[in-house]
Amino acid sequence: MKERGTLLQKEGAQSVVASLLSIVIGLLVGSILILVVGMFSDNLGLGSAWEGIRLVFFGIFSTGRNASGVLTWGFNPQSIGNMLFRATPLILTGLSVSVAFKTGLFNIGAPGQYLMGTLATLAIALGIPSTALPSPLIWLLAFLGGILAGALWGCIPGIVKAFLNINEVLACIMTNWIAANLVTWFFDANKMFQNTVENTKTSYIYKTAYGRTMVDGAWTYVDGNGVSTAKLGLDKLFSGSQVNAGILIAVLIAILVYILMTKTTLGYELKACGANRHAARYAGVNDKRNIVLSMAIAGALSGAGASLYYLSGNTEFFWSTYQALPATGFNGIPVALLAANNPIAVIFTGIFMSMLNIVGLQLTNLTAYNEYITDVIISVIVYLSAFSLVIKMFLTSRKKHKAAEAAAAPAAEPAPPAEPEPEPAAETPPPEPDAAEEKGGEQA
Numbered sequence: 548m549k550e551r552g553t554l555l556q557k558e559g560a561q562s563v564v565a566s567l568l569s570i571v572i573g574l575l576v577g578s579i580l581i582l583v584v585g586m587f588s589d590n591l592g593l594g595s596a597w598e599g600i601r602l603v604f605f606g607i608f609s610t611g612r613n614a615s616g617v618l619t620w621g622f623n624p625q626s627i628g629n630m631l632f633r634a635t636p637l638i639l640t641g642l643s644v645s646v647a648f649k650t651g652l653f654n655i656g657a658p659g660q661y662l663m664g665t666l667a668t669l670a671i672a673l674g675i676p677s678t679a680l681p682s683p684l685i686w687l688l689a690f691l692g693g694i695l696a697g698a699l700w701g702c703i704p705g706i707v708k709a710f711l712n713i714n715e716v717l718a719c720i721m722t723n724w725i726a727a728n729l730v731t732w733f734f735d736a737n738k739m740f741q742n743t744v745e746n747t748k749t750s751y752i753y754k755t756a757y758g759r760t761m762v763d764g765a766w767t768y769v770d771g772n773g774v775s776t777a778k779l780g781l782d783k784l785f786s787g788s789q790v791n792a793g794i795l796i797a798v799l800i801a802i803l804v805y806i807l808m809t810k811t812t813l814g815y816e817l818k819a820c821g822a823n824r825h826a827a828r829y830a831g832v833n834d835k836r837n838i839v840l841s842m843a844i845a846g847a848l849s850g851a852g853a854s855l856y857y858l859s860g861n862t863e864f865f866w867s868t869y870q871a872l873p874a875t876g877f878n879g880i881p882v883a884l885l886a887a888n889n890p891i892a893v894i895f896t897g898i899f900m901s902m903l904n905i906v907g908l909q910l911t912n913l914t915a916y917n918e919y920i921t922d923v924i925i926s927v928i929v930y931l932s933a934f935s936l937v938i939k940m941f942l943t944s945r946k947k948h949k950a951a952e953a954a955a956a957p958a959a960e961p962a963p964p965a966e967p968e969p970e971p972a973a974e975t976p977p978p979e980p981d982a983a984e985e986k987g988g989e990q991a
Contacts, residue, residue: 628788639852640879651821656719658876664850667696693854701846775860
């Protein structure tokens with residue numbers, strides 16, 4: 548009992564408990580919503596509600612329905628592979644938000660940094676002819692280009708925060724929409740990146756697997772460029788899915804970020820600036836440089852997420868009249884909150900959020916429910932994860948209350964008082980001789 552109490556008193560354990568409570572409550576709320584909809588819908592019923600609840604909790608292991616229409620369960624390589632594929636950009640945008648949080652900054656500009664990484668990645672991957680450079684080298688240049696573009700775009704809010712003391716949230720919101728319009732203009736002006744092979748996809752950009760070649764004196768794109776992330780055998784393990792080695796790269800980057808933030812001097816300085824910028828400056832830390840550097844690292848991580856997503860070779864970018872910011876950038880915020888800004892925990896929370904997306908698709912495909920129910924679950928989890936500090940304070944207060952009760956409780960059987968030992972008798976001094984007797988004796 549004492550060991551369990553000591554474990555729950557640790558900050559890391561309290562963060563894990565708070566995150567798990569947020570997840571469980573979110574899943575329960577989603578289950579209640581499914582149950583209520585099933586009870587009051589004419590097309591559904593308690594049987595459909597029970598299927599929906601099971602899919603919410605275990606949908607990633609659903610293999611569809613058999614001939615009699617009963618849900619079947621087991622290892623689903625396609626769903627699990629797609630979950631890992633979708634988790635790749637979520638992990639990196641979650642790391643982006645987490646690094647900024649550690650420095651005391653709120654990086655709400657991850658969508659804009661993600662878009663700029665997308666622009667640079669596709670421009671390099673599709674702009675360099677496959678006959679000029681080997682495909683692996685083009686992939687590497689496109690990946691590094693996406694990282695650099697995200698870092699440069701992340702520097703803008705960092706610079707105005709460090710030198711002009713402008714709130715980074717306002718600066719990030721403006722850079723997000725500037726990036727959206729810039730990306731739209733760039734791909735609209737450069738017609739060569741637009742998909743003209745498939746007539747129904749003229750508002751899309753070519754996949755990076757397409758190659759650039761000369762046809763009748765003009766550059767055109769044909770299939771077979773080969774600029775795509777290596778599979779490393781994951782396509783055989785998770786057959787039918789989009790998974791590739793990008794998930795391994797994302798995990799490796801998360802480990803490197805953890806080492807940077809916990810084992811290096813730079814990481815200590817970044818966290819010191821986040822704890823107290825003025826105290827860090829008094830201690831000799833260059834706070835302005837670290838603020839800019841933190842936002843640059845955050846932007847680079849968001850750009851890397853975009854690069855790994857669009858360099859898969861089987862994803863398409865929709866550019867026409869880009870009126871909405873990419874949800875992947877915003878989803879990095881709940882991933883970081885749920886992970887308590889721990890880079891290693893971001894790996895698992897990113898996979899969990901991706902799993903909810905796959906579960907939403909399973910609900911739509913296998914039941915009459917809508918996939919937006921999982922959005923409600925995510926919203927509840929995000930709402931509760933934002934209050935993770937309150938949950939941790941609640942756990943701490945309960946421990947203090949129990950400790951106070953234990954200290955105030957009287958002893959069951961007080962020990963009887965010990966009998967006092969007898970005091971030794973005082974020694975009486977010998978009587979003094981009488982003065983008369985003393986005188987008579989002298990006379991005698």
